[in-house]
Amino acid sequence: MSSSESARLRPLSSPCPTWCAGVHEPSIEANVSHRSVGITVPGVERSLAPDGDIHAIGVTEITIGLEQTRGETWVWFGSDHFARQSTVLSIETTKRVMRAVTALLDDVP
Numbered sequence: 001m002s003s004s005e006s007a008r009l010r011p012l013s014s015p016c017p018t019w020c021a022g023v024h025e026p027s028i029e030a031n032v033s034h035r036s037v038g039i040t041v042p043g044v045e046r047s048l049a050p051d052g053d054i055h056a057i058g059v060t061e062i063t064i065g066l067e068q069t070r071g072e073t074w075v076w077f078g079s080d081h082f083a084r085q086s087t088v089l090s091i092e093t094t095k096r097v098m099r100a101v102t103a104l105l106d107d108v109p
């Protein structure tokens with residue numbers, strides 16, 4: 001996290017964003033984490049075998065959602081087939097990734 005990103009963190013959470021699918025207790029409002037409903041995208045994923053040599057290809061599901069904690073909104077991506085990994089990116093980073101992927105795919109038939 002850069003210093004400019006950490007400077008934007010606020011100590012208290014804000015009221016539920018319109019996309020929040022959570023039910024929160026008023027008593028824990030200060031520490032609440034707002035989460036959207038996840039959008040699940042089916043797809044195909046390639047990964048390395050444990051020996052790092054052979055590529056395995058299989059179906060997967062990637063779940064994408066929003067989370068807001070302490071007033072900062074993040075986009076999380078979860079894939080549970082191969083590596084059980086998730087990635088959480090800032091809104092700005094997600095938009096930059098989307099623009100970069102779109103530019104790369106413009107040259108793919």
Ligand SMILES: [Zn+2]
Nearest residue numbers: 016020022034
């Ligand atoms: Zn909420």
